[in-house]
Amino acid sequence: MCGIVGYLGHRQAYNILISGLHRLEYRGYDSAGVAVVNDDGSLEVCKAKGKVSNLEQAAAGVNLTGHLGIAHTRWATHGEPNNINAHPHLSQDGTLALVHNGTIENYAVIKQMLLDNGVEFTSETDTEVLVQFIAYIRNENGCTLFEAVTSALRQVEGAFAIGLIEVNNPDTLIVARKASPLVIGLGDGETFIASDATPIVGYTDKVIYLKDNEIALIKRDEELQILDLTDFHKSDIDIQEIKLSLAQLEKGGYDTFMLKEIFEQPTTLRDCLRGRIVEESSRIKLSGVELNRDVFAKCKRIVLVACGTSWHAALIGKRLLQDFCNLPVEVEYASEFRYSNPYLTPDDVVIAISQSGETADTLAAIQLARQKGAFVYGVCNVVGASIPRNTDSGTYIHVGPEIGVASTKAFTGQVTVLTLLALAVGQLRGTVSPDTVKEIADGLSSLPETIEEVLKLSPRIKELSNIFTYARNFLYLGRGYNYPTALEGALKLKEISYIHAEGYPAAEMKHGPIALIDQEMPSVIIAPSDSLYDKVISNVQQVKSRGGHVLAIVSKGNTSMDNIADYCLDIPEVHECLTPIVASIPLQLLAYYIAINKGKNVDMPRNLAKSVTVE
Numbered sequence: 004m005c006g007i008v009g010y011l012g013h014r015q016a017y018n019i020l021i022s023g024l025h026r027l028e029y030r031g032y033d034s035a036g037v038a039v040v041n042d043d044g045s046l047e048v049c050k051a052k053g054k055v056s057n058l059e060q061a062a063a064g065v066n067l068t069g070h071l072g073i074a075h076t077r078w079a080t081h082g083e084p085n086n087i088n089a090h091p092h093l094s095q096d097g098t099l100a101l102v103h104n105g106t107i108e109n110y111a112v113i114k115q116m117l118l119d120n121g122v123e124f125t126s127e128t129d130t131e132v133l134v135q136f137i138a139y140i141r142n143e144n145g146c147t148l149f150e151a152v153t154s155a156l157r158q159v160e161g162a163f164a165i166g167l168i169e170v171n172n173p174d175t176l177i178v179a180r181k182a183s184p185l186v187i188g189l190g191d192g193e194t195f196i197a198s199d200a201t202p203i204v205g206y207t208d209k210v211i212y213l214k215d216n217e218i219a220l221i222k223r224d225e226e227l228q229i230l231d232l233t234d235f236h237k238s239d240i241d242i243q244e245i246k247l248s249l250a251q252l253e254k255g256g257y258d259t260f261m262l263k264e265i266f267e268q269p270t271t272l273r274d275c276l277r278g279r280i281v282e283e284s285s286r287i288k289l290s291g292v293e294l295n296r297d298v299f300a301k302c303k304r305i306v307l308v309a310c311g312t313s314w315h316a317a318l319i320g321k322r323l324l325q326d327f328c329n330l331p332v333e334v335e336y337a338s339e340f341r342y343s344n345p346y347l348t349p350d351d352v353v354i355a356i357s358q359s360g361e362t363a364d365t366l367a368a369i370q371l372a373r374q375k376g377a378f379v380y381g382v383c384n385v386v387g388a389s390i391p392r393n394t395d396s397g398t399y400i401h402v403g404p405e406i407g408v409a410s411t412k413a414f415t416g417q418v419t420v421l422t423l424l425a426l427a428v429g430q431l432r433g434t435v436s437p438d439t440v441k442e443i444a445d446g447l448s449s450l451p452e453t454i455e456e457v458l459k460l461s462p463r464i465k466e467l468s469n470i471f472t473y474a475r476n477f478l479y480l481g482r483g484y485n486y487p488t489a490l491e492g493a494l495k496l497k498e499i500s501y502i503h504a505e506g507y508p509a510a511e512m513k514h515g516p517i518a519l520i521d522q523e524m525p526s527v528i529i530a531p532s533d534s535l536y537d538k539v540i541s542n543v544q545q546v547k548s549r550g551g552h553v554l555a556i557v558s559k560g561n562t563s564m565d566n567i568a569d570y571c572l573d574i575p576e577v578h579e580c581l582t583p584i585v586a587s588i589p590l591q592l593l594a595y596y597i598a599i600n601k602g603k604n605v606d607m608p609r610n611l612a613k614s615v616t617v618e
Contacts, residue, residue: 005090005104006030006076007185008202009166011176011221012193016072017062019195023202024055024074026252029260029406030198031611032076033084037062038091038100038168039072046100046170050089071173073166073196075102081110082127092131094138095122098170099148101134104198105162105183113159133159137167149220152177156218156232162363164213166196179218179232184361184389187211187219187227189242194221199361199385201404204247211242212387243387251404261407261499261605265591266458269451271402271412272584275419276447284444285437287427291380291396298378298395299428302352305330306345306377308337308368309356312410312494313417317356318487319583320421326580327429327439338364340371347375354380354424358405358413360388369393382420384413398424407606409498411591414491415454415584422447422580446578450585453575457588460572464589467554467570468596474525477504478551479590480512481529482539488529488583492590499605500598509542520551527593528568529586532558533579543567554593556586 006027010016020037035058036050049065051057055076075090082088091100107113110129113136118124122135133155141151148169156163162182169175178185178196188195188203188210195203200210213219213229217238220228229238257263281288292299305324307317314336321332335345337355341364347353353372357365360383369390372379381390381397384405391397400416426443429435471477477496481489490506497504507516509528520526526546530539540563546553547567555568558576565571572589598605 005078005198006032007073007102007104007164007166007196007198008075009073009102009176009178009196010193011071011174011223012190013070014193015068016070017067019206020072020074021055021059023197024058024076026201027076027198028055028607029408030076030078031408031607032078034077034079034086034089035075036077036089036091037067037072037074039067039069040168040170040173041066041069042173044170044173046093046097046168048091048093048100050086050091052085052089069173071168071176073100073102073168073176080106081129088126088128090130092126092128092134094134096138096142099134099138100168101130101137102166103130103133104164105181107133107159107163108161109159133163133165134167148172148175149177152179153218153230153232153235156181164198174223176221177218178213178221180213181216181232182363182366185213187213187221189227192224194227196221200245200247201252204245204252208245209242210245210387211240212392214238214392215389246386247404252406259407259606261409261411261595264405264407264412265588265595267403268412268415268588269454269458271416272419272454273451274401274403275416276423276450277401279423280444280448284441284448287423287430287440287444289398289423289427291398292424292427292431295378295396296431298352299431301350302330303348303350305332305352305354306347306372307332307334307354307356308340308365308372310337310362310364312414312491313356313358313362315487315491315494316414316417316421317354318490319418319484320354320356320425322484323421323425323580324428327425327435328432329434335368336364337362337368340368345371345375347372347377349376349378351377352380353377354382355390355394356382356417357390358384358410358417360385360390362390366390366393382417382424384416408608408611409495409594409605415587418584419447419450443578443580446581450581453577453585454588456575457585460589461592464572464592465596468593468600471525471554471593472597472600474502474523476519476524477502478512478516478519478524478526479504479506479529480509480526480539480542481506482509482535483533484580484583485529485531485586488586488590489527491587492527492529492594495591495594496597498611499594499608500601500603501609502597509539512542513545517545517549520546520549522550522552525552525554527590528553528555530555530557530564531574531579531582531586532561532576533582540564540567556589
């Protein structure tokens with residue numbers, strides 16, 4: 004949520020800031036703004052509700068000619084989306100401008116204190132409270148801006164990533180973070196800041212990922228200073244190389260990022276699997292497991308925590324881990340886990356799953372799990388993100404940047420890694436046979452080619468989407484490994500087309516949802532030729548007998564569904580545990596084409612954010 008960009012250097016700041024905001028649009032937002040300290044010593048702020056393109060129109064003709072600036076895309080939390088509540092926010096005296104990602108939980112108390120001392124507010128945001136608080140401390144105590152910022156941040160509660168500039172100081176940029184991501188890019192005589200590395204790509208490949216409770220003082224032509232907000236000791240500066248390219252952040256000839264990312268999945272799964280299936284498919288090699296053999300050998304229970312699409316991947320992971328590791332496995336919403344007083348011991352392994360690696364609820368669950376002595380293993384896509392830095396070990400899914408808000412290739416990457424993890428731990432514990440490992444490993448190795456075959460269904464799915472575009476409700480049904488696949492298919496449709504959809508275990512349909520079945524409510528039923536196929540046939544017949552229309556996803560060569568379902572999509576037959584990966588592809592395409600038919604912005608669906616960094 005929210006995107007921060009900042010620049011201090013020798014170039015015109017405005018162009019870099021706008022370019023950075025465009026690259027952060029995928030995070031989700033409802034307004035945007037920019038502040039620049041101009042060469043004439045003025046501080047100019049321009050803000051607009053809606054898209055970054057609206058901001059560009061509003062900024063036309065405005066004096067934004069300085070070499071220091073900050074910019075922001077806002078996802079509303081405090082106050083409605085409008086020009087007034089958009090960032091950057093100014094102090095009452097107009098000397099400070101601040102951008103902020105996160106939430107200040109005690110803002111109301113601070114605001115009342117400031118009101119009592121004559122400070123006036125123009126917005127409804129917690130961010131304006133923070134910038135006014137910093138200015139108040141500076142003015143009351145006669146201290147430096149840096150001292151005022153550190154004092155204010157030590158008194159606020161909640162999460163923040165901030166960028167701050169001062170009108171009388173065109174050579175200084177102050178940034179800080181707590182439980183919200185911020186990265187610093189180091190160029191030749193110039194410095195960049197951003198919520199993630201995407202705005203920095205193309206300018207430099209050297210970055211510093213600011214750690215929790217760190218503040219950085221960035222000054223022109225001076226050495227970067229990073230301090231710990233807790234005790235003000237100097238932090239070690241860890242410069243890392245980012246391996247993103249501009250090509251990865253562009254559509255590459257596709258109409259949308261989402262379609263590009265759906266069709267990238269054969270390539271991304273190759274990247275995900277590379278080097279992890281060894282010795283002619285007889286062994287799975289994950290360094291996170293190899294380096295922690297004792298932990299997984301003595302493990303008594305596994306708990307998976309995640310949100311959204313990652314939670315659906317976790318449900319599939321539960322079946323995988325139970326089947327191959329002979330362990331009790333639980334799945335929790337990360338947002339509920341932190342408030343449920345979970346029982347954890349040092350013999351438990353908590354697996355935290357997140358595409359962005361910055362999900363606030365999942366980070367809080369990790370912190371709680373570590374406090375209770377559990378070993379925490381992360382499954383994440385973004386290298387250097389907060390979750391891999393705060394877990395004991397883990398595995399990257401390596402599917403490349405996912406720009407579309409609705410996750411596609413990250414989901415299949417997560418399920419692939421969870422399959423590898425379950426096999427690796429099962430090998431270690433001796434609970435999975437070598438023959439089973441080889442069979443599934445061979446299937447994993449063939450997945451890229453299998454997915455390429457499934458993607459050939461795209462024209463057929465596009466055609467079918469015309470039939471279903473005007474439905475107002477959908478039911479998605481699956482059993483066993485594919486109950487979570489049904490949940491994920493329904494979520495995709497909801498996210499990008501705004502059609503109400505429900506995912507259910509197929510057998511549960513008769514315990515309530517069957518009351519909704521009529522000719523106007525289509526059902527998508529995932530029915531591969533697995534151990535539960537005959538049961539699913541019965542569920543399809545129950546839908547049809549009540550006038551419902553059925554689109555079935557079936558294994559190629561199985562024709563028994565042809566005379567029952569209204570429409571069938573054939574997918575290659577794979578091992579039962581791999582069907583969620585293969586079956587999810589047509590579900591992604593179906594949601595995509597229905598949303599396109601409805602004229603929706605599939606890359607940036609309303610109200611959603613890619614990286615959910617607030618609770």
